[in-house]
Amino acid sequence: MNSPTTIVWSSFDGRFSDSPRALYERLRAERDDLHHVWLVRDELRHTFPTDVTLVTSRTPEAARALESADLVFASSHIEVEWEKKPGATYVQTWHGTPLKTVHWDVLWAPEGKLEQLDRDVQRWDLLLSPNPHATRFLTQAFRWEGELLESGYPRNDVLSAPRxxxxxxxxxxxxxxxxxxxxxxxxxxxxxxxxxxxxxxxxxxxxxxxxxxxxxxxxxxxxxxxxxxxxxxxxxxxxxxxxxxxxxxxxxxxxxxxxxxxxxxxxxxxxxxxxxxxxxxxxxxxxxxxxxxxxxxxxxxxxxxxxxxxxxxxxxxxxxxxxxxxxxxxxxxxxxxxxxTPHEDGHATDRVLRHLGLLG
Structure with a gap:
């Protein structure tokens, strides 16, 4: 893929956390040619780095930021309506190995909720998985037929890291x-x-x-x-x-x-x-x-x-x-x-970024 200039990050509807955070921090340490935008819950603005662009999640401004992005990373569904621009890539890191059922496999959800969330699934280009069990059931639950990378979770690298x-x-x-x-x-x-x-x-x-x-x-x-x-x-x-x-x-x-x-x-x-x-x-x-x-x-x-x-x-x-x-x-x-945890060796972040051509 061509090197993106604008990356929009979303974690749990506005936190500075999870695999998007791990990927972001690695990129910030290695590259200075990318523009980063984080979707944020206003009450959590103080937890974000001071030198990053923040946009309130679930707002028209968030939709505009997403529509201008070359690359989007999210750890869960982005619950705002937006249209992915041609050539953009949306990476869904997801946020856990499924023990309990998710998406189309759940026993109950409010009327129309799964259809709303599924509109976000249709925008995904790459889905990350931490292990074979997750690969099986995430693809089943999301009816996913697109690209999947069984990489381990970037968010867990810190648990094996020297720091x-x-x-x-x-x-x-x-x-x-x-x-x-x-x-x-x-x-x-x-x-x-x-x-x-x-x-x-x-x-x-x-x-x-x-x-x-x-x-x-x-x-x-x-x-x-x-x-x-x-x-x-x-x-x-x-x-x-x-x-x-x-x-x-x-x-x-x-x-x-x-x-x-x-x-x-x-x-x-x-x-x-x-x-x-x-x-x-x-x-x-x-x-x-x-x-x-x-x-x-x-x-x-x-x-x-x-x-x-x-x-x-x-x-x-x-x-x-x-x-x-x-x-x-x-x-x-x-x-x-x-x-x-077969892939949790402290190097999942680099595997994902290299797969996307963002690290050499």
């Missing part, structure tokens, strides 16, 4: 976490009804007071809501608690900072596995989610790389003996990593 330890220290310091503190990252997925109906309360499915009582002296809990419901958890302030749903904007920073992750059905589990650190599941609504709410592509649970827990009390018991858990689940964890 990982330095970034870990930087993030923990920025969050005010003392050395020696055990950091627990709680990063569940969203429930479809809560995401689509913004009038609904979004509960935290972990009993925070019990966590504080049991582990608050030497643990810090990081709460990371899914992008679809970020900003809708209402939690009290505590020394042992940080709501990091909006900042830092990039969940990779939290992967670096944390010692253990708790999730449910989120694709964060596959990225977290790159770290090799303990992974626990708090899945109180497992049957409901799998059969009614969304549905799964695979029955992960009999061979899960960590314990599948049904209550906060079970979770607290598990967190008290992480070395024992690591030993108990070592073989399952190794098999999980072999299956779902």
């Amino acid at each position: 990982h330890d330095a970034r870990r220290a930087e993030v923990r310091d920025a969050l005010g976490i003392d050395p020696g503190t055990t950091v627990v990252l709680y990063a569940p997925t969203w429930r479809d009804a809560e995401g689509y109906d913004t009038s609904l309360d979004v509960p935290v499915r972990l009993e925070l007071d019990r966590f504080g009582e049991a582990l608050g002296e030497d643990h810090v809990l990081l709460l990371r809501a899914h992008n679809m419901v970020a900003g809708r958890w209402h939690v009290d302030d505590h020394d042992w608690l940080r709501d990091v749903s909006l900042t830092p904007p990039d969940v990779a920073d939290l992967y670096c900072a944390a010692d253990v992750m708790v999730t449910d059905y989120s694709s964060t589990m596959f990225d977290w596995a790159v770290t090799g650190r303990p992974l626990l599941y708090l899945a109180s609504d497992l049957e409901q989610y799998g059969s009614v709410t969304r549905g799964f592509y695979l029955d992960l649970w009999p061979d899960a790389p960590g314990p599948v827990l049904r209550s906060t009390e079970e979770l607290l018991d598990a967190l008290r003996d992480l070395p024992g858990l690591e030993q108990e689940y070592a073989e399952r964890y190794a098999a999980f990593r072999e299956r779902f």
Whole structure:
């Protein structure tokens, strides 16, 4: 492809994060002949570099920026109507290995929603995939017959990079976490009804007071809501608690900072596995989610790389003996990593940029 002059970047409708961020930072370090435009949520403008052009997402200005772009990168659907100019290339990095069903495979979506999102799919030129499982089900869900690059995820390169330890220290310091503190990252997925109906309360499915009582002296809990419901958890302030749903904007920073992750059905589990650190599941609504709410592509649970827990009390018991858990689940964890992280070697960013002719 011809070298583009204008690149528009979009991550989760306006964050400075995910694979678009990793690709952008690599290009900025290597080339100074490109004009970069980021789509932004206005409340997150302060999290972006000061020397980049920002355009508010989901606005006529965003549509005009996209229509003038030579190259577009996005980590999810761009939900604004625009017409791709002739010769432009749209790279969809996507944002996770699918455990729960997506797009045309979901059990339910608001009327007309999938048709709206599918108009964005029709603009894509290249779809990235992290592993063979994702390749199979992303192509199925999007009915994708275009070009696909199974590259690994650029966003995960930092987890294998030489700067990982330095970034870990930087993030923990920025969050005010003392050395020696055990950091627990709680990063569940969203429930479809809560995401689509913004009038609904979004509960935290972990009993925070019990966590504080049991582990608050030497643990810090990081709460990371899914992008679809970020900003809708209402939690009290505590020394042992940080709501990091909006900042830092990039969940990779939290992967670096944390010692253990708790999730449910989120694709964060596959990225977290790159770290090799303990992974626990708090899945109180497992049957409901799998059969009614969304549905799964695979029955992960009999061979899960960590314990599948049904209550906060079970979770607290598990967190008290992480070395024992690591030993108990070592073989399952190794098999999980072999299956779902085969390309996560710290070089996915360069593979993608070289494929596009953007790096030599």
